[in-house]
Amino acid sequence: MQFTINGQRREADVDVRTTLLDLLREHLALTGSKKGCDHGQCGACTVLVNGRRINSCLTLAVMHQDDEITTIEGLGSPERLHSLQAAFVAHDGYQCGYCTPGQICSAVGMLGEVAAGWGSHVSADLSSPGLNTDEIAERMSGNLCRCAAYPNIRAAIAEVGADHASAAATSARREGVSA
Amino acid sequence: MRSFHYERAATPEAAVRNFDTADARFIAGGTNLLDLMKLQVETPGKLVDISRLDFAGVEDAEDGGLLIGALVPNSDLAADPRVVARYEVLARALLAGASGQLRNKATTGGNLLQRTRCYYFYDLHSPCNKREPGSGCSAIGGENRILAVLGTSENCIATHPSDMAVAMRALDATVVTLKRDGDRRRIALADFYRLPGDTPQIETVLESGELITHVALPPVREGSRQAYRKVRDRASYAFALVSVAGVVRMEDGSIAEARLAFGGLGPMPWRDVAVEQALVGQPPSPALFERAADILLADAQGQGTNDFKIPLARRTLAATLRDLTEAR
């Protein structure tokens, strides 16, 4: 089977039973994505498929041969950290770090959902949600942290979320659009 | 996971044609089916992948309602501007379910057909009539905190876990299907699920290999208020203990129309027209809401650890009706 992972074509000879998570970890040596529960409950395995966050443990590799898959390894490297990776370091958004790759991939997908105007369970107005602490907690509830580093995880995401919002406002001003 | 043949269907006709053995299964988002396959609760010999079929859009229907493709992900449906504007109860129910990652994968058709979360159903070592007909029900007299108080039988007390389906039940949704013989059917959601009776393993009226292609929603009358209230053990990312989907229209201080469906109480999204009839034509009051709850729960039967659901349903119904009827 052929896959596109982190912008590269990859090939693997795998059984149809192989989950996307096992493909990444066991066959392609991309061990950044973690296996916590293997049943869609913890979020440690979160990756981006065509830019959307999903649980890679609850889907089959064979179903994703035509998709663009992005893992934590594809978001940034130690030399060139993704803004969320840098924010997790700056805010100490972890203890053991096991949930962190999933938290970061999930947060990237989540900020895209906010930018697309998607509401959440806690949004008073579903058509114009903002991004406050309650929104971050609700939208990230699919990512559990055994170490309960939640306050710092939320702070890291809030910082990048605020940067996103002000960048959007700046470019809107540049184009002469009022926000 | 047991091994299986895998085929990706290019068209709906090919999907039903490829469903050529009794132990075949369609796979859409896979978030429930694969979970069950890992535990070998489900052991299909063949998976027909329908995830690339062209049913991933939401269209305006001729009657002013919406036609939702069976493969529309739960997250896209909740964010659709028409759903947000005209069917807020559906958007709210979807957003109250599962997690952001799961909603991105879970589909409209798969959500309707997800299986119960009864612990014993997932545990191959426990007797369970739904998993293994005739083996007995471990939940009766066992751990049944999350299970049903209405519509149960002595063979099974499982709940249907979906939030989305509860809202769709209140909205009078219709399921559109394609059968193996090429016929299409329209099945009112009211007639779609079956009570457990003596055959808890049969959950819907679908035939083997019948493919859900769409769900149709009729228009909601202007001036209606909609709400979804879900009570659960955690603030987020937990199944409903009790939930209420309500669509209510007021006229001159009285309830002109009320549509109410309940999650967490029964083996299917639960609706009782007698409850609605008791409300229509009446001015809202705490006493009226109590009367409605009396009717809803007249036949409710707790099983021990789920007894609390009966008073909880009463209070959740009253709170929802208060929100939907109070003057703003």
Ligand SMILES: Cc1cc2nc3c(=O)[nH]c(=O)nc-3n(C[C@H](O)[C@H](O)[C@H](O)COP(=O)(O)OP(=O)(O)OC[C@H]3O[C@@H](n4cnc5c(N)ncnc54)[C@H](O)[C@@H]3O)c2cc1C
């Ligand atoms: C940790 C966790 C928490 C969850 N919490 C919630 C919650 O709070 N509320 C809630 O409502 N749900 C919850 N869910 C369940 C989730 O909503 C369902 O798993 C999902 O909706 C199923 O959709 P799917 O497309 O992935 O279905 P699949 O797993 O692909 O399919 C499910 C079943 O439907 C059949 N099927 C699928 N599509 C069709 C079709 N078009 N025609 C005919 N048959 C079809 C399949 O053969 C299979 O039997 C949770 C799930 C998990 C794992």
Ligand code: SF4
């Ligand atoms: S309640 Fe139904 S699903 Fe649960 S053990 Fe009994 S028969 Fe099985």
Ligand code: FES
């Ligand atoms: S490993 Fe996938 S959600 Fe836990």
Ligand code: FES
């Ligand atoms: S940092 Fe240890 S699980 Fe989250």
